[in-house]
Amino acid sequence: MQWRGRRSSRNIDDRRSLGRRGAGGMGIVGMLVVLAVGYFFGVDIAPIVGELDQQPAGTGQPLSARDREYGEFASVILADTEDVWAAVLPQQADISYVEPTLVLFRGSVQSACGGASAAMGPFYCPNDQRVYLDTDFFEQMQQRMQAGGDAAFAYVIAHEIGHHVQNLMGTLGQVNSLRSRVSKADSNALSVLVELQADCYAGIWVRQADQRFDLLETGDLQEAMRAAHAVGDDVIQAGAGRTPMPDSFTHGSARQRQDWLMRGYNSGDMAQCDTFAAAGL
Template sequence: MKWQGKRQSSNVEDRRGQNGPRQGVGGFNPMLLGSLFKILFSKVGLFIVGGFLVVSLIMGKNPLTLITQLLSGGTVQSESTEAYQPTAKEEELAQFSATILANTEDVWNKLLNNYREPTLVLFTGSVASACGAASSATGPFYCPGDEKLYLDLSFFDDMERRMNAPGDFAQAYVIAHEVGHHIQKITGISDKMQRLRGQLSEVEYNKYSVRVELQADFLAGVWAYHSQEMTRIMESGDLEEALNAANAIGDDRLQKQSSGRVVPDSFTHGTSAQRMRWFKKGFDTGDLSQGDTFSATSL
């Protein structure tokens, strides 16, 4: 891809080095509260409170903050004041991601009236979103609740090493796919899916989920078509990189690799063949009207 030197989006929120909330931390425990108050107002409690005061002076924190953390089930941890230092490779990936996001902005502002540009959140390890907390193991995701894309850049390394899906255009496809989910939020599809969640069985809902994901693949293909028309950003072999990535993250392939068996009723994203087919359809046509996966009789 010819991405160097092109505009980078300003809609990037860099949370790298900031740990999101940990599971089980911060939950209010009334039984623990009652027990601690009994202790705090005893002779032993005076010693404990004195200990908190000493710790607070050493750490430079409000003693009430430390006590509140303990009452809420949290842990007392020191706060790092050092700025996060990414590697040169990671920083290049951050710049690349901001450039691809800017490219999607240019394309979708042209194709859609009153397009709302999403925010890309870069994180490491874990992150909090309007859709809840998530770890890097979740992979890149879009949250319709805050209209943000979440990405741990280490995922690109996983694509290359574990999934055998290397290449900068493969990485661009991942970002464009998540932007595709943002298009679905803008057009009301995400809200319809949310309403369906409580009305269908898990198996039936999964079938709709597959159609949602395949449409996001199609929209990524539409982006690639118009991006190439507008900027000639693609080079020889880029299309193959994207198709290889779509193939690598098909439900059937991932299930086969992890458990040795394939369970179609549990598919949520589509097979490798389906994901490649819909991305390629978007890329070949560039026509938004061709992407109605919900009415398609064959995926």
């Protein structure tokens, strides 16, 4: 991606130099979050817990050159999302875009949605309109998921910003309210529709950013598609040694995630991202 030398966002809260908090710094609640995520996804979190337990709370860790590059990259991609959605959202949804903040952290973090660990991956908190990202996740994508590359990393950020767009439109609030009143299987199905719509919005961003900034280089779209495949529930469950169980999916299969990403990219139209209507809701 041609991201260097362009505008950086001012909406970056970089907490990585504050250090990686160990289990003691995370506290009981934070540790329970890690354990719950490991149980839900069928992932052996013993290595994660062991790593956290060996590191003193609040230990500062200087940023490496790679860390600084990731920070610069995330800031430019965030700026691109600001420029794109500031134009697209009023035009297509008659809503003004409110810029979110991207929090870069290391290890664990506190948000208005509660404590979280890097083991959970990037996430969006609607309560404070912030995206939380441990940039070490990019290394995991490259080394463990075979889904590296700047276009893959940009997809991750664009997906989380897609959740912010959903929040501004009221979609997240409506769906979360409904999920609290239905069965676990139906709640999971609603979660999948939310995630696939965020993928579609990410596709819109890719299309618009490329048109505005000549962002894409050869192979970039394929990189983003590999990333969407790597975070499919079926791929994650199979990688954890489990038989994929669609009723337990919360983000969608690899094929679904790729399809909705490309639907957004090919159409550039938010109306084409209505996963709920496509599901007959």
